[in-house]
Amino acid sequence: MEVIVDSLQHNLSGLELTPLDNGFLLTYQQRIILRHTVQAPCLWVGGGEADIEMFRGNFNIKDRLNEKIALTDTVITRQPEGWTVHFSRGESLGTTLVITTDEQGRLKITLQNDDKTHNRIWLRLAAKSEDHIYGCGEQFSYFDLRGKPFPLWTSEQGVGRNKQTYVTWLADCKENAGGDYYWTFFPQPTFVSTQKYYCHVDNSCYMNFDFSHPDYHELALWEDNATLRFECADSYINLLEKLTALLGRQPELPDWVYDGVTLGIQGGTEVCQQKLDVMRNGGVKVNGIWAQDWSGIRMTSFGKRVMWNWKWNSDLYPQLDARIQQWNSQGVQFLAYINPYVASDRDLCEEASKRGYLTKDANGGDYHVEFGEFYGGVVDLTNPEAYDWFKGGIKKNLIELGCGGWMADFGEYLPTDTYLYNGVSAEIMHNAWPALWAKCNYEALQETGKLGEILFFMRAGYTHSQKYSVMMWAGDQNVDWSLDDGPASVIPAALSLAMSGHGLHHSDIGGYTTLFDMKRTKELLLRWCDFSAFTPMMRTHEGNRPGDNWQFDSDAETIAHFARMTTVFTTLKPYIKQAVAQNAQTGLPVMRPLFLHYEDDAHTYTLKYQYLFGRDLLVAPVYEENVDTWSLYLPQDSWINIWTGDTHQGGEITIDAPIGQPPVFYRANSEWAALFGSLRHI
Structure with a gap:
């Protein structure tokens, strides 16, 4: 039975609650946000237990759902700054929904289940059949999200990412690594509607945003509470300015980024020098050398991997410190690699363990994750001492060495059965982890006065990565032409991220993942180079099996092609710098939907x-x-x-x-x- 208390015809910052027969209508600046009736309720609650299995960053997620209850009855109470709506079903305990505006005038909706065993919420937001929907972080297969559900969980992006393709089937058969259309390193519970509003959910739990129904969008959250924020604007440009005011904006890029291509090279100091000389003698504009194996190499069946012990390996890279200074004097930066895990068989992991800086297992021992024929400890970034220790390692081992930047890789692998210093469930922290990792890198630059001089780039992200991750890259595309995992997939990835508030994006020229008889062709590398010249950063990657791939120095014609396209890129420097400055000032992305x-x-x-x-x-x-x-x-x-x-x-x-x-x-x-x-x- 519907009970309505007090007058509801009240306008507050464009916010209005209107009674209906057996329900209500919530509008915000002329947009219908909630439509509730007994016959078509907008809220369900239930109880479930997550069943989450992780294998090398790939997740199998199921919900053991005990019940799902539609809350049909409401009691609405007028408050000084909005309304409180108590939802229930007969005598069952229900949910309290508070409608108000925050200090910036945004619509704010908070929900709290009365029964703590009800740890699931399904909220239906009103929609129009003609709506287009964008955002939800970095989406590789779809830009307009209308018509499909999008689970939001940071993970490996998957190999192939299309269940109808042979490559995806092979990856699934081998390691359950094939992925699907929604798999992404950077999910985010934010969407933009063509009604010119955004909706953002503050939570970090597992969520599923389902945009498949013509009349509503159903947001499912695996938690007993939720906070949603909405803002409207008269244009998409103004809307993105408001969204990035909420989430944060990237600073401007270091000036050297625009001065050429960053060459991905592995193999040691002299190999770097030789390849640099070949490319520069061929007329290629080179702004940096990115040597991900600066800390050493580990060979696996997957291919050449990095040694996860984040310090300079002087055996592989002799005299690197002196060579960095020499390269810098020639306008060439040296970039390295790091991630937030430490190899179990190396000394940094031993030190972290002795200090108590690793996440724990159920028995209180250190938790070690299998990363593909080797294990790594998870540095507990929720422990302030561990966080400062790892940040100090970035300052000492990368910044003091003279690195002009690095790849801040991974962040998706926080297992849900590990235990954290802050006491928060790892299931809730899992999505938030990449942004915490970004913050660690950002503060290392900020505290050493290097923000704006040094660049780090990431693949994983979540809410507030906008504030801390200074550059994204698209992750590990296949070295093939597949629509969902080749060069084409980078474009919707950049655009969906742009509509989620992150306006700086680039990709590995030529892709990375080299499996199942894939071999990067010359044509693929050249086409990707063409594309990359019209993005904010040009950077190559050898791939996980360099010997199987066509490389930037494989023949004279390829070198000449890079010479021409890097000249195109550097000629555009003042134009690109202006676009990057706009992104920093207003959140207007560099790569934009039309x-x-x-x-x-x-x-x-x-x-x-x-x-x-x-x-x-x-x-x-x-x-x-x-x-x-x-x-x-x-x-x-x-x-x-x-x-x-x-x-x-x-x-x-x-x-x-x-x-x-x-x-x-x-x-x-x-x-x-x-x-x-x-x-x-x-």
């Missing part, structure tokens, strides 16, 4: 494989092999082909797209038109 600037063009809302690079460049990378023409869509504007000078006014077009001339157009009335036009002569 509808950010063409809201009235319905077709732009369906595009996931092309993007705006800053305001004035439109990029549609070629992501198929053996083609020399490409079809794309131009919104209504005056566009000039950056390579030919041909003008187009909009619509579907097909153009010649040979290697070295990726489909890129600039707006004819851009203030940067002269700069863009100069690229035709490179």
Whole structure:
């Protein structure tokens, strides 16, 4: 039975609660947020027990659900700053929902189950059938999320990521590593609706956002409480500014990032020098050497792995400290590698164990994770002393060495059955872990005065990675042309992350994962290089089996191609810097969906494989092999082909797209038109 107390026709910052027959309607700035009736309730609660198995960062997640109860009855009480709604079902205990606005005027909805055994919540937000939905972190297979559920859990991204493909089947058969369309390093409980509002959930538990019903979005949370925040805007650009004001923004990149490509090289000091000399003598603009094996090598059946003992290996890299200074004097940075785990058979792990800095197992012993033919201890970042110890290691072993940056890898592997210093369940901390890892790296730079000089880049993330992770990369794509795990997948990944508030993104040129007879071809590497020249950072990777892959120095033609495309990238430096500065100031991403600037063009809302690079460049990378023409869509504007000078006014077009001339157009009335036009002569 519905009971309504006090007058509900009250407007507060655009917030209104209106009674219905047997229910209510909550609107916020003319958007319907909640619609509840006895016949169609908006809230369910229940009890469940998570069954989560992890194997090498791949997760099998099931819920042993005891009950799921629709809460149909409500008692609504007017409060000074909003309303309290108590949901129940007959005599059953229920849930208290508080509707108010926070100090910035955002709509804030908090829920708390009365019965602590009810550790599951399903909340249905009102929707329109024509809505498009974007965000939920970094999504590789879909940009518009409408029509599908998206479980939100940080994990390996999976190999292949499409259950219909042979590669994914092979990966599943071998190690349950094939993944699915929603697997991601960087999930986030945030979405943007084309009703021009965002919804963000503060929690870090396992969640499932289901956008498949035409009339509602169902948010499922594996916790007994939840906090949701909403804001509206008159444009998507303003909406992203508000979202990033909530979550944080990345600082501007170090200036050296724009000065060429960062070469991924392994094998020691002299190998780095030799490859650097070859590339620079070939005219390639090189801004850095990224040597992930600076701490040593561990060979496994997967391929060449890094030794997880985060200090300079002087046997493999003799005289590295002196060579770093020499390279720096030539405008070349040295970048390293680190992650938040320590190899069980090395001295850093032994030291962490003696200090009590590792997470624990059920018996109070150190918890060790199997990472693929070796084990690693998990540094307990919830322990302030352990956190400071590891941050101190970053300062001493990387920053003092002279590193210009590093890959801050992993963060997804926190097992849910380990025990943490802060007493919070590892199931709740699992998603939050990557942002905590980002914060550790960020503070190391901040406290040494190196923020803005040194770059670290990450693959894993969660809420507030926007504030602490200065650059993302797309993780471990296959060295193939697959739609869900090749170069094409990087584009929706960048765009979905942009709509989640993180505007800096790049990828391994040529991909990484080399399994099941995959071999990176010359064509794939060159096409990926073309794409990367129109992203905020260019960086190569040898892959996990370098000998199976075509590399940047495999022949003279490849070196010449890198020389030309790095010249394109460095020529665009002032333009890219401006876009990066906008991201730092307002949260406007560098790689943007077209509808950010063409809201009235319905077709732009369906595009996931092309993007705006800053305001004035439109990029549609070629992501198929053996083609020399490409079809794309131009919104209504005056566009000039950056390579030919041909003008187009909009619509579907097909153009010649040979290697070295990726489909890129600039707006004819851009203030940067002269700069863009100069690229035709490179």
